[in-house]
Amino acid sequence: MGECHYQSGNYEAMVVAETCRQTLKDIGVEPERLSLDWASAAEAPRFVELITGYVKRIKGMGALGTGEGEEAKPVIDRRLKAAVRAASARKPRTSLGTLSKGLHKGGDYTPEAIEAGVAKKVLPAIRQQRITEEVLILLKEEGAMDEGHLAEATGASGDEIQKILEGLSRRKKISQDEAGWVLMTA
Amino acid sequence: MSQEKANLKENEMTREGFDPHILGFFCHWCCYAAADSAGVSRYQYPPNVRVIRVMCTGRIDVRFVLEAFRCGADGVFTGG
Numbered sequence: 001m002g003e004c005h006y007q008s009g010n011y012e013a014m015v016v017a018e019t020c021r022q023t024l025k026d027i028g029v030e031p032e033r034l035s036l037d038w039a040s041a042a043e044a045p046r047f048v049e050l051i052t053g054y055v056k057r058i059k060g061m062g063a064l065g066t067g068e069g070e071e072a073k074p075v076i077d078r079r080l081k082a083a084v085r086a087a088s089a090r091k092p093r094t095s096l097g098t099l100s101k102g103l104h105k106g107g108d109y110t111p112e113a114i115e116a117g118v119a120k121k122v123l124p125a126i127r128q129q130r131i132t133e134e135v136l137i138l139l140k141e142e143g144a145m146d147e148g149h150l151a152e153a154t155g156a157s158g159d160e161i162q163k164i165l166e167g168l169s170r171r172k173k174i175s176q177d178e179a180g181w182v183l184m185t186a
Numbered sequence: 187m188s189q190e191k192a193n194l195k196e197n198e199m200t201r202e203g204f205d206p207h208i209l210g211f212f213c214h215w216c217c218y219a220a221a222d223s224a225g226v227s228r229y230q231y232p233p234n235v236r237v238i239r240v241m242c243t244g245r246i247d248v249r250f251v252l253e254a255f256r257c258g259a260d261g262v263f264t265g266g
Contacts, residue, residue, distance in 0.1 A: 003216075004215075004216075004242070004243075004244075004266065005213075005214075005215035005216075005242065006242045006244065008244070009213075009242035009243055009244030009245075009266070010213075010243050010244065010266045011244075012243075012244035013242075013243035013244050013246055013264065013266055016244075016246055016247065016248055016251075017246075017251075017264065019248050020248050020251040020252070023248065023252065024252075024255070029255065033255070033260065033261045033262065034251060034261070034262045034264070035261070035262075035263050035264065036243075036264045036265075036266070037217075037263070037264070037265055037266075038216065038217075038265070038266050039216060039217050039220045039265055039266075040216050040220065041215060041216055041219030041220055041223070042220070042223075043220050044220050044221075044223040044224035044227055044229060045224075045229065046220070047217060047220035047221055047224050047231075047265070048224050048229045048230075048231045050265070051210075051221075051231050051232065051235060051263065052231055052232060054208075054261070054263050055206065055208065055232040055234050055235070055261075058206045058208060058234075058260055058261040059204055059206060061260075061261075062204060062260075063204065063206070063260055064255060064258070064259070064260045076255075077256065080252055080255055080256040081256060083252050084249060084252045084253050084256055087247070087248040087249045087252055088249055092248075096248070126248075
């Protein structure tokens with residue numbers, strides 16, 4: 001650390017990596033599947049060691065969706081699709097930018113500070129956006145669904161799903177009929 | 187019991203035979219150079235990593251990582 005060609009690039013990477021890990025955990029993927037390691041240009045043996053150890057760990061976990069405590073592959077695929085959209089949305093990106101800026105200013109890049117900052121400021125924004133996107137995907141692909149099923153499929157709590165459904169119907173994205181929530185067309 | 191053992195063995199076999207897809211994001215100035223020099227010095231390391239060179243690990247976005255998993259990667263290795 002502190003050897004970065006661009007001075008603080010690797011500190012920024014730590015914040016992004018922590019955000020990824022917490023997001024992965026939130027959607028039911030083993031966060032250890034993402035690794036962030038440092039090997040300087042002169043450390044070829046260290047690089048070989050790192051990559052060998054990492055591939056071994058992934059082999060131990062098995063394919064995506066078969067690791068311990070992971071959701072099934074179809075669920076992971078749907079949530080990743082929603083999460084990619086969430087990570088592209090303005091609100092989560094702004095919160096990540098604000099956090100990075102704050103950490104840079106304070107100069108405190110201990111793992112604890114990063115973890116706490118991401119958990120408090122970034123993850124809630126990503127989670128809310130991810131669930132919103134997932135609701136839209138579910139309604140599009142599987143048709144009408146009631147609140148309970150949506151909560152179960154997205155892993156959201158009762159309060160969360162209620163707030164999100166309210167928000168979506170206020171924005172005229174979804175509406176309620178006798179079969180449950182449906183997408184609004186045109 | 188023997189069934190259990192057979193299952194375990196099968197499990198082990200599939201794990202052993204499992205060839206993970208891993209996506210690597212390597213910093214141009216650090217890890218990429220290290221990987222290059224490892225190759226030049228003929229060190230042996232697993233061939234599972236497909237490498238994308240970035241000018242800085244700070245360039246990596248949350249989207250890149252999630253997209254990698256969505257495209258079927260079993261792991262993402264970022265090296266700075």
